[in-house]
Amino acid sequence: MTIDLPNPHFTRHALIGALMLGLSTAQADAATSTIGRTWPIAEPDAMAEIEARVARAPDMAAQFGPRSTWSAMRAATLAPARATRVRTLVPFYTVEEEIRLPDGRLLYPKGFTFNPLDYVSLPQRLVIVHPRDLGWALAKARFTDFILLTAGDAIALSEKTGRPLFILEERVKERLGLTLAPVIVAQEGMKLVLTEYAPPLSMGRSARP
Incomplete structure (x- = not known):
């Protein structure tokens, strides 16, 4: 008696096709059917949890007063520029105390100056x-630039403009x-x-940022 075996190459492709069809059918069934027992989600919603914690957070203004009185929000002042000019600076830094390695060897002596x-x-x-x-600053600043204010409430202005300010x-x-x-x-x-x-x-001046 002669038994005709299926073409192995054909069989492999047929099995792969059947498997893919089965997965597709299972996905379709999963979208419309419930298999086995189900339980409600026990974990609280992340956004609801965040909102609840914010609501429970102490009122900082009540404890420390308005932000305008906080020393951490007090900006350094600068005079207004009267003329356009360009100047350069080499930000040399002088070590105020000697710096040693963990084994005690001296790395930088006190008074060492470097750039x-x-x-x-x-x-x-x-x-x-200011x-x-x-x-003007918002129009000139690139995406990666830091905008620093010499006065005002940086937090409130950040919320108003949608741009981080410092x-x-x-x-x-x-x-x-x-x-x-x-x-x-x-x-x-x-x-x-x-x-x-x-x-x-002005936001339309020709000077390049």
Whole structure:
């Protein structure tokens, strides 16, 4: 007696086809059918949980007063720029205390001076403005730039504009030698370039950001 075996190549393709058809059918059935026992989801909805925690959070304004009185929200002040000018700065830093390795060897002595830009880079620019010039800053700033305010409520203005805004800290002002605003700080090589802008400022002026 002779038995005709199916073509192995055909059989393999047939099995794969049947398997894919079965998966498709199972998916279709799963969309319309319930198989086995079901239980309600025990975990709370994530968004509902977040909203509940926010509602239970203490009122910061009631405890510490309005944000305008918070020392952490107090920005460093700058005078308004009267003329457009460009100046450069090498942000040298002097080590105030000696720095030693874990084994006690001296790495940098006290008084050692170096340029941080020799080791790190500033990937974004700093756009520093008075609140009245915020519209100009929003038009000039690139997506990666940081906008720093010399006054005002940065949190409220961030919510209003939809753009993260920050206050100008006193240490940043001193570190960069800032005196006037609006000013854009950018790195060029091993130095910083500070471009100060004189009024009138407009979103349509020809100067490139």
